[in-house]
Amino acid sequence: xxxxxxxxxxxxxxxxxxxxxxxxxxxxxxxxxxxxxxxxxxxxxxxxxxxxxxxxxxxxxxxxxxxxxxxxxxxxxxxxxxxxxxxxxxxxxxxxxxxxxxxxxxxxxxxxxxxxxxxxxxxxxxxxxxxxxxxxxxxxxxxxxxxxxxxxxxxxxxxxxxxxxxxxxxxxxxxxxxxxxxxxxxxxxxxxxxxxxxxxxxxxxxxxxxxxxxxxxxxxxxxxxxxxxxxxxxxxxxxxxxxxxxxxxxxxxxxxxxxxxxxxxxxxxxxxxxxxxxxxxxxxxxxxxxxxxxxxxxxxxxxxxxxxxxxxxxxxxxxxxxxxxxxx
Ligand SMILES: Nc1ncnc2c1ncn2[C@@H]1O[C@H](COP(=O)(O)OP(=O)(O)OP(=O)(O)O)[C@@H](O)[C@H]1O
Numbered sequence: 358x359x360x361x362x363x364x365x366x367x368x369x370x371x372x373x374x375x376x377x378x379x380x381x382x383x384x385x386x387x388x389x390x391x392x393x394x395x396x397x398x399x400x401x402x403x404x405x406x407x408x409x410x411x412x413x414x415x416x417x418x419x420x421x422x423x424x425x426x427x428x429x430x431x432x433x434x435x436x437x438x439x440x441x442x443x444x445x446x447x448x449x450x451x452x453x454x455x456x457x458x459x460x461x462x463x464x465x466x467x468x469x470x471x472x473x474x475x476x477x478x479x480x481x482x483x484x485x486x487x488x489x490x491x492x493x494x495x496x497x498x499x500x501x502x503x504x505x506x507x508x509x510x511x512x513x514x515x516x517x518x519x520x521x522x523x524x525x526x527x528x529x530x531x532x533x534x535x536x537x538x539x540x541x542x543x544x545x546x547x548x549x550x551x552x553x554x555x556x557x558x559x560x561x562x563x564x565x566x567x568x569x570x571x572x573x574x575x576x577x578x579x580x581x582x583x584x585x586x587x588x589x590x591x592x593x594x595x596x597x598x599x600x601x602x603x604x605x606x607x608x609x610x611x612x613x614x615x616x617x618x619x620x621x622x623x624x625x626x627x628x629x630x631x632x633x634x635x636x637x638x639x640x641x642x643x644x645x646x647x648x649x650x651x652x653x654x655x656x657x658x659x660x661x662x663x664x665x666x667x668x669x670x671x672x673x674x675x676x677x678x679x680x681x682x683x684x685x
Contacts, residue, residue: 358383358536359404359505363413366399366560373399375560376413381538381553383504386531388551388568389540392648396560397540398436401509404538405434417505429458433498434507435491447485447493448478451500460501468496473522488519495526505536512546524550544644548572558648575643580616583608583632584623593626594619608632 359381366374374396381387391397402408404415406422417425417432425431445453451465469475472492477485482493491511498506508527512520527550531537541547547554547568554571556564564571584590587607594601594611601609611619616633623630 358418359538360416360419361400361404361413362415364400364403364410364415365412366396366403366408367411372560374403374410377557377560377562378413379555379562379565381505381536381555383536384531384534385552386527386537386539386550387553387555388547389538389555389557390542390544390547390644391540391557391563392542394559395542395557395648397542397557398509399560400557401434401436401507401538401540404507405432405436427458427460427501429454429460429501429503431501431503432505432507433501433503434509435494435498435511436507436509444481444483446479447474447482447496450482450493451496454497454500458501464500464502468499471499472496487514488516491515491519491523495523503535506530506538508537508539510540510542512541544641545639548640556644556647558650563647571643572640575638575640577612577638577643579610579612579636579638580614580619581608581632581634581636582611582619582630584628584630586628589626590623590628590630593622593628597622610636 361377361379364374364377365372377396377400389397389400399408403410404417404422406428414421417428422428422432447469448465451468452462454460455462455465466475466478469478472495474489474492474496477489482490485493495508495511498508506527508523511523511527515523527537527539531552539547539550551568554564554566554568555562581604582590582601587603587609590609591601594609594614597614599611599614601611603609616635620630620633622628623633
């Protein structure tokens with residue numbers, strides 16, 4: 358278990374991590390999500406005693422990192438795959454770590470096997486691909502057979518096979534009862550892996566929730582309606598107490614009404630429809646809405662994702678729609 362209490366880190370005027378309090382529990386993958394610069398890496402570095410907090414503290418199974426005896430037996434971390442000595446073979450790299458941490462030598466072959474690097478154990482990591490480097494980093498994290506594992510953006514830059522492998526590994530480690538804490542800036546990635554979610558923005562806690570709850574609260578459904586008579590269709594809908602929201606391409610988003618009902622209304626008032634499709638807002642959009650205020654650098658002139666536009670004033674006069682009389 359990892360417990361953070363009021364964890365804060367300031368660099369001069371900049372507050373990178375702002376009074377974070379949350380607990381990472383065993384037996385599940387906890388996703389640590391935030392836009393670039395949110396403070397994820399700084400938080401993880403403080404968890405590992407690589408940076409000291411300005412205030413607050415973090416405990417690993419009840420102790421500060423510097424109070425742990427043989428810390429690799431308690432917590433293993435993949436921070437940056439590049440932090441490998443290029444001149445030593447993969448095996449020797451792990452051997453050095455094992456010797457420094459009182460880890461039995463036989464564990465080296467087990468972890469090399471587990472990450473699929475046995476065949477290249479005698480090779481130098483200098484020539485490894487990004488995926489192989491990540492695997493070696495994970496082997497190092499697993500070396501002490503720790504109960505707690507931490508991965509900082511582990512799928513960055515990997516091919517689909519490597520991504521799939523890491524996802525399954527994290528779930529497997531959690532199913533063994535370990536605490537698995539993994540950072541990402543991609544909600545879609547977390548939705549596939551994590552059971553619990555901690556979201557931060559500008560160093561502050563924005564959400565600490567189960568993934569199921571987050572999905573239930575944020576999976577907005579709506580119907581996309583496209584018609585060459587948008588003003589008329591809007592009148593029809595507002596007459597029935599439904600206010601559509603216009604998207605940038607002129608299509609409408611309609612919430613709370615079944616597509617079949619919208620189709621019937623359109624038919625009754627003889628409005629031509631070009632599209633009538635049920636939609637689900639993506640979790641990525643929900644995450645971006647949640648963190649929109651705390652993104653450090655925005656692209657200019659970009660509408661926020663999922664943000665639809667209201668029709669401009671004067672575009673439509675409103676009022677009650679008149680059904681079109683059918684000719685007999
Ligand atoms: N050593 C440092 N000195 C000054 N500012 C720092 C330092 N380390 C981090 N920061 C700042 O603290 C903030 C948080 O950075 P951090 O790297 O923890 O974010 P992050 O969520 O991991 O982002 P990314 O996904 O881009 O790695 C950023 O604004 C960063 O510029």
